[in-house]
Amino acid sequence: xxxxxxxxxxxxxxxxxxxxxxxxxxxxxxxxxxxxxxxxxxxxxxxxxxxxxxxxxxxxxxxxxxxxxxxxxxxxxxxxxxxxxxxxxxxxxxxxxxxxxxxxxxxxxxxxxxxxxxxxxxxxxxxxxxxxxxxxxxxxxxxxxxxxxxxxxxxxxxxxxxxxxxxxxxxxxxxxxxxxxxxxxxxxxxxxxxxxxxxxxxxxxxxxxxxxxxxxxxxxxxxxxxxxxxxxxxxxxxxxxxxxxxxxxxxxxxxxxxxxxxxxxxxxxxxxxxxxxxxxxxxxxxxxxxxxxxxxxxxxxxxxxxxxxxxxxxxxxxxxxxxxxxxxxxxxxxxxxxxxxxxxxxxxxxxxxxxxxxxxxxxxxxxxxxxxxxxxxxxxxxxxxxxxxxxxxxxxxxxxxxxxxxxxxxxxxxxxxxxxxxxxxxxxxxxxxxxxxxxxxxxxxxxxxxxxxxxxxxxxxxxxxxxxxxxxxxxxxxxxxxxxxxxxxxxxxxxxxxxxxxxxxxx
Amino acid sequence: xxxxxxxxxxxxxxxxxxxxxxxxxxxxxxxxxxxxxxxxxxxxxxxxxxxxxxxxxxxxxxxxxxxxxxxxxxxxxxxxxxxxxxxxxxxxxxxxxxxxxxxxxxxxxxxxxxxxxxxxxxxxxxxxxxxxxxxxxxxxxxxxxxxxxxxxxxxxxxxxxxxxxxxxxxxxxxxxxxxxxxxxxxxxxxxxxxxxxxxxxxxxxxxxxxxxxxxxxxxxxxxxxxxxxxxxxxxxxxxxxxxxxxxxxxxxxxxxxxxxxxxxxxxxxxxxxxxxxxxxxxxxxxxxxxxxxxxxxxxxxxxxxxxxxxxxxxxxxxxxxxxxxxxxxxxxxxxxxxxxxxxxxxxxxxxxxxxxxxxxxxxx
Numbered sequence: 113x114x115x116x117x118x119x120x121x122x123x124x125x126x127x128x129x130x131x132x133x134x135x136x137x138x139x140x141x142x143x144x145x146x147x148x149x150x151x152x153x154x155x156x157x158x159x160x161x162x163x164x165x166x167x168x169x170x171x172x173x174x175x176x177x178x179x180x181x182x183x184x185x186x187x188x189x190x191x192x193x194x195x196x197x198x199x200x201x202x203x204x205x206x207x208x209x210x211x212x213x214x215x216x217x218x219x220x221x222x223x224x225x226x227x228x229x230x231x232x233x234x235x236x237x238x239x240x241x242x243x244x245x246x247x248x249x250x251x252x253x254x255x256x257x258x259x260x261x262x263x264x265x266x267x268x269x270x271x272x273x274x275x276x277x278x279x280x281x282x283x284x285x286x287x288x289x290x291x292x293x294x295x296x297x298x299x300x301x302x303x304x305x306x307x308x309x310x311x312x313x314x315x316x317x318x319x320x321x322x323x324x325x326x327x328x329x330x331x332x333x334x335x336x337x338x339x340x341x342x343x344x345x346x347x348x349x350x351x352x353x354x355x356x357x358x359x360x361x362x363x364x365x366x367x368x369x370x371x372x373x374x375x376x377x378x379x380x381x382x383x384x385x386x387x388x389x390x391x392x393x394x395x396x397x398x399x400x401x402x403x404x405x406x407x408x409x410x411x412x413x414x415x416x417x418x419x420x421x422x423x424x425x426x427x428x429x430x431x432x433x434x435x436x437x438x439x440x441x442x443x444x445x446x447x448x449x450x451x452x453x454x455x456x457x458x459x460x461x462x463x464x465x466x467x468x469x470x471x472x473x474x475x476x477x478x479x480x481x482x483x484x485x486x487x488x489x490x491x492x493x494x495x496x497x498x499x500x501x502x503x504x505x506x507x508x509x510x511x512x513x514x515x516x517x518x519x520x521x522x523x524x525x526x527x528x529x530x531x532x533x534x535x536x537x538x539x540x541x542x543x544x545x546x547x548x549x550x551x552x553x554x555x556x557x558x559x560x561x562x563x564x565x566x567x568x569x570x571x572x573x574x575x576x577x578x579x580x581x582x583x584x585x586x587x588x589x590x591x592x593x594x595x596x597x598x599x600x601x602x603x604x605x606x607x608x609x610x611x612x613x614x615x616x617x618x619x
Numbered sequence: 620x621x622x623x624x625x626x627x628x629x630x631x632x633x634x635x636x637x638x639x640x641x642x643x644x645x646x647x648x649x650x651x652x653x654x655x656x657x658x659x660x661x662x663x664x665x666x667x668x669x670x671x672x673x674x675x676x677x678x679x680x681x682x683x684x685x686x687x688x689x690x691x692x693x694x695x696x697x698x699x700x701x702x703x704x705x706x707x708x709x710x711x712x713x714x715x716x717x718x719x720x721x722x723x724x725x726x727x728x729x730x731x732x733x734x735x736x737x738x739x740x741x742x743x744x745x746x747x748x749x750x751x752x753x754x755x756x757x758x759x760x761x762x763x764x765x766x767x768x769x770x771x772x773x774x775x776x777x778x779x780x781x782x783x784x785x786x787x788x789x790x791x792x793x794x795x796x797x798x799x800x801x802x803x804x805x806x807x808x809x810x811x812x813x814x815x816x817x818x819x820x821x822x823x824x825x826x827x828x829x830x831x832x833x834x835x836x837x838x839x840x841x842x843x844x845x846x847x848x849x850x851x852x853x854x855x856x857x858x859x860x861x862x863x864x865x866x867x868x869x870x871x872x873x874x875x876x877x878x879x880x881x882x883x884x885x886x887x888x889x890x891x892x893x894x895x896x897x898x899x900x901x902x903x904x905x906x907x908x909x910x911x912x913x914x915x916x917x918x919x920x921x922x923x924x925x926x927x928x929x930x931x932x933x934x935x936x937x938x939x940x941x942x943x944x945x946x947x948x949x950x951x952x953x954x955x956x957x958x959x960x961x962x963x964x965x966x967x968x969x970x971x972x973x974x975x976x977x978x979x980x981x982x983x
Contacts, residue, residue: 161973222845230982310809310843312982323711324814325969326739328719468712472719479723487706487725566716570678570706581707585686586848 119447120530126439127451131458133436133494134501137465138339140473144332153333162317166337169300169314172234173345177296179239181288183383184246185281190380192254193280194372200611203251206384207244207610209391211602213559213576214241215304216595217391219583220398222308234309238299240391245298245503246291248548248610249510253287254280256514272373286353286513290506293349297342297463297502304561314338315466322468335469342464346457392599399595406589415578415593419601422558422574425489426605429496429557430550433504436497437549441508442538446517456505463502467562470498474567492567499563500556504549511545512538547612551605558602575601672913673700677727679917680717682710682736683900691929695920701913710736710811711968717905718743727908728917733811734770734899735818738963741767746903747911749918756922757939761899763963770899770962771921772930773937775955776816777885778894779854779869780861788861788886792820792894796835804841805850805862808981812847812865812898818971820893822960826974833978841980855883863894870935870947889956897937897957898965 119127145153190196191203209217218237222229228236261283265275303315314337321331403410440459444452462470474495478486485491519541523533539546561576568577575598582590681688685707692703706726708716714736717724722745729746731737740746746767754766761770778795780788784803789795795804807813821829842859844850850862851872866885873881888894902921904914920926927938931945937952938945975981 161976307809310982312976320969320972322715323709324972326711326714326718326736326743326966327969328715331715468715472715475716475719479720483723565708566712570704581685584709585684586846587686 118449119443119451120534122531123439123442123447123534124451126436127443127455130436130440130501130505131455134459134462134498136477136498137462137470137473140476141332141336141339141469144329144476145336148329152329153336162314162334162337165312165314165317166341168312170341172231172238172306172311172313173296173299175235176238176242176299177292179235180243180246180295181292183239183387184243184291185250185284185288186380186383187243187387188247188251188254188284189276189372190377190384192251194377194380196377196381202384203610204607205388205392206247207606208603209240209387210244210555210609211559211599211606212241212392212395213304213561213579213598214238214302215308215561216399216579216598217241217395218305218308220395223398224394229309230311234306234311234313236390237305237309238302240387241305242295242298243387243391244610245294246288249287249291249506250284252510252544252548253284253514257283273376276376287510289349289353290510293345293460294463294503294506296345297460300338300341300345300464301466303466303468318466319468322472328472331469331472335465338464338466339461342461343457345464346460350453396596396599399592399599401592402588403592403596406587406592410590410593412593414573415597418573418575418578418594419597421572422576422598422601425492425496425564425574426554426557428489428493429500430554430605432493433497433500433553434546434550437501437504437508438539438546440501440505441512441542441545441549442534444505444509445512446520446538459505460502462498467499467560468566470495471563471566474498474563478567487567487569489569489572492564492569495563495567496553496557496560499560500553503552503556507545507549507552508542509545511542511548515541544612548609551609551612555602555605555609558598558605672910672916674702675910675913676702676704677908677910677913677917678725679703679705679728679730680713680726681705681707681730682713682732683707683730687934688730691926694925694929695917698925699916699920701916703917714740717745721745722907724905724907726905727910727914728902728904729768730771730900730902731768732900733815733965734901734962735815735965735968737763737768737901737903738966740903741765741963742966745906747906747908749904750915753915753918753922760957760959761897761939761962762901763903764961768901768903769918769922770901770939771926772900772934772939773897773952774812774899775866775887775937775957776812776894776896776898777864777866777869777887778861779851779864779883779885781854781857781859781883783882784857784860791888791890792832792892796832796839798839800839800860802840802842803860804836804839805844805853805859806841806980807845807847807850807864808843808975809845810847813863814968814971814975815898815965816863816893816896817975818965818968819896819958819960821967821971821974822964823893823958830974830978833974833980837978837980851883855881857882861886866949867935870949873947874935887950887955889950889954891956891958893958893960895955895957896960897952897955899939899962900936 187206191199191206196202214237217240221233221237257280262275262279265279270278301315303319306313306315318331318334321327321334440455444456474491478491520533520537523537524530528536559576561580564574565577565580568574575594578594579591579598688705692705696702710732713729717726717729717740729740741763748766749769754762754769757769761773762768778788789797789800817829817833820832824832844853847864847868850864851868853859854862855872869881869883869885902918904911904918908914922940924943927940927943930936931938931943935947972981
């Protein structure tokens with residue numbers, strides 16, 4: 113249920129702060145892009161090559177997002193609604209591709225099947241890497257969905273298959289849309305996977321403008337085109353996103369039931385097994401084989417040291433992102449209106465920017481405004497927060513939207529103030545989303561490479577930077593242990609994430 | 620703080636240590652820029668006018684890898700007392716970082732794998748002019764015309780070939796376009812040295828000339844590999860007949876598996892065309908550096924016999940000063956007859972990538 117209430121200042125103010133943090137890269141991009149005048153910026157844009165690349169990027173985004181929506185929804189349905197044994201284990205395994213950076217899995221794939229490079233390879237790798245962004249919210253929503261509607265449909269003579277499509281799928285549509293938006297924005301921003309797959313997308317020209325053109329101005333103008341594309345995607349999602357249906361009137365929904373005909377479970381099982389085998393099997397087996405083929409003796413104390421720094425940077429990023437995301441999530445879920453729309457746009461739009469753009473905008477800001485913090489941990493965390501804010505906001509928002517507004521109304525009618533209600537009712541009800549959001553940010557920060565490389569304190573190594581360091585000199589024997597360590601470390605937040613995502617949603 | 624250990628090539632270090640007295644001469648005897656005449660000379664050979672920079676810490680942005688550089692930097696600190704903080708990264712990305720940081724950069728030294736990136740940082744006015752004694756030590760074509768950077772080692776383009784498959788390698792770049800080599804040429808499309816070679820081709824033959832050659836090459840269906848080292852291995856194993864790579868990859872393989880197991884040979888074109896390009900790794904001191912004296916100690920060290928022997932022994936690149944022992948029988952640098960391009964002009968790399976994309980040699 114939507115209520116057009118004005119947000120209390122204690123929610124609106126921190127939410128606005130989050131929006132300001134999120135648009136730091138935009139401020140830099142406009143400043144850098146227009147530094148040579150509007151004409152030069154426009155000339156940069158109107159080049160046939162950029163148009164072709166934009167179209168190719170859109171095509172890849174479309175294919176990967178559609179594939180993720182399908183694969184993610186099927187997997188979610190399998191683990192929530194089928195009577196498969198060991199379903200929690202299945203869910204954790206299905207979420208595990210999140211623990212693997214896309215640049216690593218892309219590399220594992222091309223070294224296994226070199227002919228796979230190109231559009232096909234990039235689509236496969238990006239789909240395997242991002243379907244959990246759809247699967248997890250859909251699973252949570254399926255778990256919490258009121259089965260009454262499906263019962264009504266069935267009692268009216270609709271077949272099980274038909275009820276699934278016509279009723280249940282519609283019930284979880286908001287989660288599919290929300291997850292798909294994150295996937296789409298991520299695909300637009302990705303460079304690691306498309307570089308390994310040698311598929312030239314729009315991020316190539318941005319990286320090219322920095323690394324080969326030595327022209328940050330041009331790169332900024334090109335990045336602004338991605339921002340425009342992201343705005344389009346956000347508006348598209350907003351146009352199609354349906355509201356979460358909430359039960360009204362008396363009575364409480366019973367838990368969702370598991371009834372799944374074999375004709376549906378069998379194909380779903382094939383999808384799930386493929387997702388797991390290709391999503392985690394291929395990169396894991398590659399990394400282990402690199403380690404075994406390596407001739408050098410692994411310096412385990414160095415590995416342990418980088419595990420610790422990855423852990424700390426991940427933890428700090430998770431905490432900071434959560435603090436900023438919480439007020440935004442509450443605002444978006446409970447106080448819809450202009451302020452919420454603007455904040456949402458600001459937070460999500462930067463998710464389309466490649467890591468190097470976010471990193472250099474933080475460099476520009478940091479070196480000019482907060483010089484003592486430059487190349488220090490706080491500024492690195494700041495950069496990561498910008499990147500992972502949308503993921504956490506999404507998780508928190510969905511969780512709050514699913515908890516019943518009526519409970520907050522009761523609290524208010526008993527004389528509890530609005531802010532006290534937020535702390536005593538809204539936030540406790542949204543605990544699963546908060547935990548899941550925090551885990552997503554921790555996970556993201558552990559895997560993140562381009563921003564970490566540029567913003568980290570000199571001589572601090574994370575697992576991701578170590579993988580980079582050895583892979584540039586083709587020392588895959590040395591890459592192996594770090595890759596395996598990263599997958600296992602990232603598996604922890606992933607497991608937490610998938611566990612809380614489907615924990616019984618409070619109603 | 621990370622320990623700078625992981626010393627992987629003992630031999631190169633030993634050489635560097637043996638050459639230590641010479642290094643001291645290289646690092647200290649040449650006329651220093653500053654004349655405050657401080658205390659505590661690090662070595663008796665040092666000129667009395669040098670500033671004491673022992674204990675100072677300089678920040679290096681290094682486009683050359685940690686695997687290669689860390690042992691040399693450790694030795695540098697032992698030999699000179701100057702400490703280093705090193706930020707490793709991609710040469711081009713570090714150049715973009717320097718351009719974004721502007722005159723507030725914490726970096727004192729920019730060490731690049733490629734002349735083009737140095738040229739770009741130089742034209743942004745971010746490098747200071749090096750003292751003449753430093754630049755004069757290096758041949759004019761391997762340093763900036765304005766003295767903003769110098770090469771620390773040279774990397775020649777070659778055609779590596781398998782004599783069991785190709786009795787006489789093609790004599791020139793244009794001979795490579797002969798249909799008899801269809802499907803027999805390997806290359807690494809994303810490799811920076813390959814792209815620098817194409818930039819040199821653009822500079823020597825013009826855009827149309829370069830496009831014509833690349834179109835001809837594309838028609839010969841060259842085989843793309845991930846990296847130069849993979850091209851070399853494929854040539855040596857006979858998987859492919861020949862490949863366009865840098866000269867030192869072959870010697871790396873020889874030192875790793877022994878000369879008796881290496882059948883592949885290097886062919887140097889030596890015809891003044893882009894195929895004979897000698898690109899460089901080089902170094903410059905940031906104009907914004909407040910520790911330029913200590914930074915210059917590093918530049919001198921890299922160009923000393925110790926530093927040069929290290930590169931020659933570990934990477935098999937060409938030294939930039941005379942009197943350095945080379946461990947493999949390389950043709951002399953003077954005999955390579957590279958094209959007459961200003962290496963700083965290799966910075967027009969983005970145009971090269973666009974051309975490669977256009978003729979279908981960059982991506983799938």
